Amino acid sequence: MKLINICGARPNFMKIAPLMHAYRSEPTIQPILVHTGQHYDENMSRLFFDELEIPRPDINLEVGSGSHAKQTAMIMERFEQVVLEQKPDAVLVVGDVNSTIACALVSVKLDVAVFHVEAGLRSFDRTMPEEINRVLTDAISDLLFVTEPSGTDNLLREGVARDKIHWVGNVMIDTLEKNRTKAESSPILEKLKLEPRAFCVVTMHRPASVDHPEVMARLADVFAEIQAELPIVFPIHPRTRGRLQAAGLLARFESMKNLQLIEPVGYLDFLKLMAHAAIVLTDSGGIQEETTILGVPCLTMRENTERPITLTQGTNRLVGMDPSRILSAYHEIRGQGPSASRRPDKWDGHAAERIAQRIAQWRPDR
Ligand code: UD1
Ligand code: UDP
DSSP states (O other), X not given: OEEEEEEOSHHHHHHHHHHHHHGGGOTTOEEEEEEOOSSOSGGGTHHHHHHTTOOOOSEEOOOOOOXXXXXXXXXXXXXXXXXXXXOOSEEEEETTSHHHHHHXXXXXXXXXXXXXXXXXXXXXOTTSXXXXXXXXXXXXXXXXXXXXXXXXXXXXXXXXOGGGEEEOOOHHHHHHHHHHHHHHTOOHHHHTTOOTTSOEEEEOOOHHHHTOHHHHHHHHHHHHHXXXXXXXXXXXXXHHHHHHHHTTOHHHHHTOTTEEEEOOOOHHHHHHHHHTOSEEEEOOSHHHHHHHXXXXXXXXXXXXXXXXXXXXXXXXXXXXXXXXXXXXXXHHHHHHOSOOOOOOTTOSSOHHHHHHHHHHHOOOOO
16 A cells, blocks of 8 residues: 655654554555655754654655645645655545645545544634644544544544544654653753753743733743742744744743743653653643653643543643633642653554554555
8 A cells, every 4th residue: 555644743743753663564555755844944843853763755845834825725736746646545644733634635635545643632622723624634534543532532423434433542652652761861951951850841832822922921921930930941933933033022031040942852852851840831732642641740821622631631731821820730730749640541652553554454445
C-alpha cells in the first residue's frame, strides 16, 4: 500500500515520528512523507526531524504562513499535484492543524482514502480553528484512530460508522516514552540555571489569548506575580512573539527579572523542562497529555479541553484566562506538591504499532 503521511506544524512531528518507525515492521506499507511547510523555522521544524529521527520528507510543499484561507488553499493546490503524481492508496493525517484538513479534503475529492490519527477529540468550541479542522477531517475519514474513549463517543454521536473507529491510544505518548531517558541528558536546566521542581514552564499560542492585547496584558500581571516567587521559563511561539511585539507588550515580558523568555526549544529540552517543572501553565493541546504522563501539574489557560481524560485521570486543570482563577489554582498547587495521576488506557508507548497493523490490514471498500 502506498501511503502518504502528512506533517506540517510542530505538534505533528511528535505524532508522525512513531508512525514512520512503526511502518518498518509492516512490509506491505510503502510510506511517503510530505511536509506542507506550515511551520518552517529551524526550531519549529527541522530540529524535530533530527531529534526524533524522522526520515527527511520525500516532498516539501513549502507553503509557509498566511491567513487560514490562503494557507489552506495553498496546501490544497500543491498537495493535489502530489496526489495526482503519486497515486497513493491512502493519505494519513494527524491532529487538527490547517495541514490536516487541507490534505484530507484534497484526498477525499480525488477518491483517495483518508486515515485520521487523533480523531474524535472535541472541545465543542467552534471559535477554535482546530475544532473546525477536527470536525471536518473526521467527517471525511475512512479510518479514525482515537486516543481516548471520549473520541469514540463523539464520533458515534456524529454518525460515524463504528467499524471505522479504532481506539488505539496516543502516538504523542509513544514519542514521550521513547525519548524520556534520552531527555534526561539535556543540559537545559543548568543552561537556564533552574533547580528541579523550583520553576514554572509557560507556553501560549492560541489566537483566543495571544491575539488579544488586553488578555495578554492581564496574563502579564499574573506571570509577574508568579515569577516573584517561582522562576518562569517561557519558550515563546513565533506567533506569540509577533503578537506581543505588535501590541507593545514584549518589553513588559522581557523586563521581568525571574521570567526567562527564550526561543522555542527542541523536544528533548522541552521534555526535560516539563518533567522537572513544579507547574506547567499552557494553552497547548499536546502538553496537557504529556504532563498527565509525567505527573506534573498542568494549569490550562482555556475554558475547555478536547482532551477530557487529562482532567479526569491526569494532572490537568482548566483555569481559563481570569487572573484570580489562575493565581488561586497556582497557590493551591504550590501548597500541595506533585499531582497524582493515572495513566490513561493504551497510552503505553505502542499506539503507532497498533495503527500500522490496522492500516496493513485495510482494504478499500469503494
Ligand atoms: C498552528 C496550528 C495550531 C497548533 C500550532 C502548534 C492551525 C490553524 N493552527 O498554529 O492548531 O496548535 O500550530 O504550534 O493550523 N510562524 C513563524 N515561523 C514558523 C511558523 C509560524 O514565524 O515556523 C509565525 C508566523 O508569523 C505565522 C504565525 O506564526 O503567521 C502562525 O503560524 P500558523 O502556522 O498559521 O499557526 P500557529 O499559531 O502556529
Ligand atoms: N514543544 C517543544 N518545544 C517548545 C514547546 C513545545 O518541543 O518550545 C512540544 C511539546 O512538548 C509538545 C508539542 O511541542 O510535544 C506541542 O506543540 P504545540 O503546543 O505547539 O501545539 P498543540 O499541541 O497545542 O497543537
